[in-house]
Amino acid sequence: MATHAGTPRIAIVGSGFSGIGMAIQLRRMGIESFTIYEAAGSLGGTWRDNAYPGAACDIPSHLYSFSFEPNPDWTRTFAPQREILDYLKHCARKYDIERFIAWRSRVCGARFDAARAVWIVEIERDGAMQTVEADLLIAANGPLSRPALPDIAGLDRFEGKVFHSARWDHDYALEGKRVAVIGTGASAIQFVPRIQPRVAQLTVFQRTPPWIMPRRDRAIDARRRWIYRHIPFAQRLARAAIYWQHESRALGFVVNQRLLNAPMKFARNYLAHKVKDPVLRAKLAPDYTLGCKRVLLSSDYLPALTQPNVALLTEPIREIVADGLVTADGVHHAFDAIVCGTGFQVNDVDAPFRVRGVDDADLGEAWRRDGPEAFLGTSVAGFPNLFFVIGPNTALGHNSMIFMIESQIRYIADCIRVLQRRGARTMSVRPDVQRAFNERLQAQLQRTVWTSGCHSYYQTRSGKVTTLWPGFTFSFRRQTRRVRASDYEFGR
Incomplete structure (x- = not known):
């Protein structure tokens, strides 16, 4: 595996929950040869950009946070935008992530150089274009980063x-x-x-x-916040109760x-x-x-x-x-x-930035043609060492996205460990594995409420659901708990 100072050079795109969480995981692994490229001048992603009046989460606060960094100071059961943004900034400070962020650096494109097994990443910084090289490229800018204006004449x-x-x-x-x-x-x-x-x-x-x-929604009083601060188990118990309450909602969506x-x-x-x-x-x-x-x-x-x-x-x-x-x-x-209030560009659009893989394959073109598709929402065949957080079919209609984000972060971390153990330079999910996974996934989706007759942003224009995970979040956690090396092709 190509290295920089003994460790892989990693480019992370975006500094929202996914990017900050990925960076924290890398530091826990002893990897500090990474850079987060952030198009704006401050971190926060969705929770920085969506500062409209009344902006708040629709998942209870204690579940909409990293499992390893509970926040006892939420003031409401459904946290407002400013508190969520402050929480993310707190996480970045506590885990010393801000020094790894390149501000006002918009990733415009990336091309895989197969001969050298590196990603050539194009970045616009202060109006000028430049390129950087990375051994691994992690797209953590999420599906809600591109506002969609209405397609109305005039x-x-x-x-x-x-x-x-x-x-x-x-x-x-x-x-x-x-x-x-x-x-x-x-x-x-x-x-x-x-x-x-x-x-x-x-x-x-x-x-x-x-x-x-x-x-x-209601205020969380000072007494309860004191309990959560001084008796962490009480907050973990509250989080678990909220999780299972929300997880039970999937029974109607995907079972009966x-x-x-x-x-x-x-x-x-x-x-x-x-x-x-x-x-x-x-x-x-x-x-x-x-x-x-x-x-x-x-x-x-x-x-x-x-x-x-x-x-x-x-x-x-x-x-x-x-x-x-x-x-x-x-x-x-x-x-x-x-x-x-017309949402975001999620389906029938390009990849989040121009991405060209092996044999100059165009990811955006493939996703426009067939709908966004990946293996476990994380890896795409023909695009070695490229990983997505909140990739295709990882969004939810019933529970917290932070749970899914943490599952993918842990999976990507295991991918890095597998690469290092095998002494490989690249890993790419096998096309047959990705195809079989998505065939099973689409078959599962046909039995869910999301294909029951309406049309939503969950689907492409053709009706293919490319946004949602078709089941329970604990099932996704189980499938992403450990990388199966047999699912991948490795290059030296």
């Missing part, structure tokens, strides 16, 4: 203010403005209640109504969809309780099985939609014009600002 013609929720313009005063919100996903249901009291008129454009459950009947009835009753107007309630009633699209948690979104300065429109948007929007029925709607 967006560039609008003369008012336009921004995406992940690029919130905090300098723009919403007070007294006529504001359009496009999208009703996980971000929109958090910021809509926060901006509704500030604006003159708020119009929410909805394509498909989400299933909404109440968000059982009839188990979803009771929560669907509960959600319908919740909607009826919060929205008395039958016309508005009908617009907000989903017509697909709960879980087919992401289930959203909110206790203030539905009440916000009932306020006199709010309108919910379900008519498709035909085009955007200089002073507003025109819907498919020909009605013109004037606005001062448009906020896009």
Whole structure:
């Protein structure tokens, strides 16, 4: 294996949970020959970028943290964005990771040099291009790093203010403005209640109504925080209880969809309780099985939609014009600002940056053609020594992504150990292993709620689910606990 000062040279892309967690693991292994390349000037990834009003996690705080670094000081059961970002900064400081980060260094592309068994990584830094070499390349920038603007004609013609929720313009005063919100996903249901009291008129454009459950958020009092700080076992017990409570939700999603009947009835009753107007309630009633699209948690979104300065429109948007929007029925709607809560580019898109492997194979081209695909969401055939964290089919619809991230980090660490033990320079998952794994995975997905009839960002345009893990998280942990050398081809 090519080395630098006796250890592999490793390039990590991104400084969110995945990148920081990977760096901590490497340091624990005694490896310090790595660099985290971060496009921004500060760490945090998703939790740095998504600073819109009301941004918070929809997984309870004690589970949405590294298992090795519990935080006894969470102030709420569902942590707000600022606390999560502060937690990540704390982890980076405690484990001395910041000195390994190259700031304002955007990875634009990478090419595998087979003759020398190294990755040539292209980096844009302060407007200038440069290249670095790495023995291993770890893409830890995640699927929620590229905001998706709506594909609506005329967006560039609008003369008012336009921004995406992940690029919130905090300098723009919403007070007294006529504001359009496009999208009703996980971000929109958090910021809509926060901006509704500030604006003159708020119009929410909805394509498909989400299933909404109440968000059982509450403050964590000082006494409980004291207990967690001084009796760590109490917090570990709370974390375990939350984990298994959430893991049980997969029973309805992947084992028996009839188990979803009771929560669907509960959600319908919740909607009826919060929205008395039958016309508005009908617009907000989903017509697909709960879980087919992401289930959203909110206790203030539905009440916000009932306020006199709010309108919910379900008519498709035909085009955007200089002073507003025109819907498919020909009605013109004037606005001062448009906020896009339209999610992220997850499917039917390139790889997170240009990646060329053996024989100049283009990963982005393959993923556009066949949908993103990998082995255990981590390795891709034909791309030696390239590893993904939160790669294809590792996202969840029921539990904490930090659990999945830690599973992949440990798996990648074991890959490095296998390389070192074998004295190999490269490892690449066998094409037949990757193919068989994904055939099994897609067969499993056909029996889940995520292929029950709706279309969501979980799927490509063709309907292939390339985002979600089709089962329990403990199953993924078991499969990634140890690397099977027979799954890989090694090069010296």
